[in-house]
Amino acid sequence: MRDTRAELLIQAETLVRASGYAGFSYADLAAAVGIRKASIHHHFPTKSDLALALVAAYGERYDAALAEIVAGSERAPERIAAYGQLYLGGVEQGLGCLCAVLAIEGEALPETVRAAVARFFEAHIAWLAAVLEEGQAAGTVRADRDPAVLARLVVATLEGALLLERLLGGPEAFSGTLRALVAGLEAAAPDRA
Amino acid sequence: MRDTRAELLIQAETLVRASGYAGFSYADLAAAVGIRKASIHHHFPTKSDLALALVAAYGERYDAALAEIVAGSERAPERIAAYGQLYLGGVEQGLGCLCAVLAIEGEALPETVRAAVARFFEAHIAWLAAVLEEGQAAGTVRADRDPAVLARLVVATLEGALLLERLLGGPEAFSGTLRALVAGLEAAAPDRA
DNA sequence: CCTTGCCAACCATTTAGTAGGTAGATTTTT
DNA sequence: AAAAATCTACCTACTAAATGGTTGGCAAGG
Numbered sequence: 001m002r003d004t005r006a007e008l009l010i011q012a013e014t015l016v017r018a019s020g021y022a023g024f025s026y027a028d029l030a031a032a033v034g035i036r037k038a039s040i041h042h043h044f045p046t047k048s049d050l051a052l053a054l055v056a057a058y059g060e061r062y063d064a065a066l067a068e069i070v071a072g073s074e075r076a077p078e079r080i081a082a083y084g085q086l087y088l089g090g091v092e093q094g095l096g097c098l099c100a101v102l103a104i105e106g107e108a109l110p111e112t113v114r115a116a117v118a119r120f121f122e123a124h125i126a127w128l129a130a131v132l133e134e135g136q137a138a139g140t141v142r143a144d145r146d147p148a149v150l151a152r153l154v155v156a157t158l159e160g161a162l163l164l165e166r167l168l169g170g171p172e173a174f175s176g177t178l179r180a181l182v183a184g185l186e187a188a189a190p191d192r193a
Numbered sequence: 194m195r196d197t198r199a200e201l202l203i204q205a206e207t208l209v210r211a212s213g214y215a216g217f218s219y220a221d222l223a224a225a226v227g228i229r230k231a232s233i234h235h236h237f238p239t240k241s242d243l244a245l246a247l248v249a250a251y252g253e254r255y256d257a258a259l260a261e262i263v264a265g266s267e268r269a270p271e272r273i274a275a276y277g278q279l280y281l282g283g284v285e286q287g288l289g290c291l292c293a294v295l296a297i298e299g300e301a302l303p304e305t306v307r308a309a310v311a312r313f314f315e316a317h318i319a320w321l322a323a324v325l326e327e328g329q330a331a332g333t334v335r336a337d338r339d340p341a342v343l344a345r346l347v348v349a350t351l352e353g354a355l356l357l358e359r360l361l362g363g364p365e366a367f368s369g370t371l372r373a374l375v376a377g378l379e380a381a382a383p384d385r386a
Numbered sequence: 387c388c389t390t391g392c393c394a395a396c397c398a399t400t401t402a403g404t405a406g407g408t409a410g411a412t413t414t415t416t
Numbered sequence: 417a418a419a420a421a422t423c424t425a426c427c428t429a430c431t432a433a434a435t436g437g438t439t440g441g442c443a444a445g446g
Contacts, residue, residue, distance in 0.1 A: 020215055020216075023298055026436065026437085038394080039391070042390085042392070047437095105212060106211060121361055152362065153354075158353065160353025163297060164296075164345065165345075169345065176342045177345050184377040197426090220400075229427060231429090232427070235425065235426070238403085
């Protein structure tokens, strides 16, 4: 029933993550899905409707992944590492983070979309801050920094690493950055080479 | 003499950094500079010519800034902090890094532009790796990590923080991330709250 | 029978880019 | 030094293609 709509979301997400919001057109999307341009408007009247639905779906997928991480690991550093792994797929497929792509288009974006993107990042920061705070209490995360600051550092590093290594170094370089990031967060990091 | 051309570069850079490469048009640029659309083609025949010139000018400005940092500070952590400060202007003005904006548009970009952007990042990574290696030798930077990996971590974190805090937390949040980043690079970080 | 999903055909606007020309400076030739 | 040729920077006016979006209709299915 919702088959076409779902397919539209999938293909549109790929297009946006590959070329940006302004960089893809309804014509491109129609071609990708094998449907006529006018039919897209039936499902998503305007382009910002589509963008909004895209961010919502993306956010939900991440929410599910975060819940799985909490269920699947105990120690905070492990959880952060698992969180970082979520970005890896993008590097492998040569696709940016949907919300990073949208965020960077800033000015040109409908206000509602910008707000949704902001909420996406805020949710991640809040989740990470909670994980890190727990880790500090358990003694697995260095306790000399505000967990909220560390949470922002984590999101920034991973978003930046995706941006960078998608273009430059590929999955291996990304994984190297992720390892260094997690190592820097752990309590009592070894100091000798 | 080169006044118009320079003005075109300035305004075009602002437009791209605010809205992306696909997100601005020659019409926008013409309006910003106060010239007719056709006259832009006189200076930059195609849009990718313009993009290429943009990246070149941006890269040169950064090169100059990097040289100044080397001249103006001795210790590696200070140099990294000064490097991070270069990104701050973008957060304050609500503009992304030119090369991050271009990098994210990936697929949709002319190949020549993509290559120039890649070179931009590679140059920064190389510069940072050299600074960090020197710092390790001098004992100011933690020596348990490959300087090349740390260099990538630095660029990723700063690009990501610019992306994020331009949208979310503003200059203060960016500075917080920068402080945490530099602190994590320093040798013998204090472990107690 | 009327909603859902899709379509062809259309629309106004915008896109990057072109054609051709003009006014003023600079250079080259006489 | 005067005249001729060339160059620079800009213009108006245009084009073909693409943009997001609309209209009205048609077929299938509850």
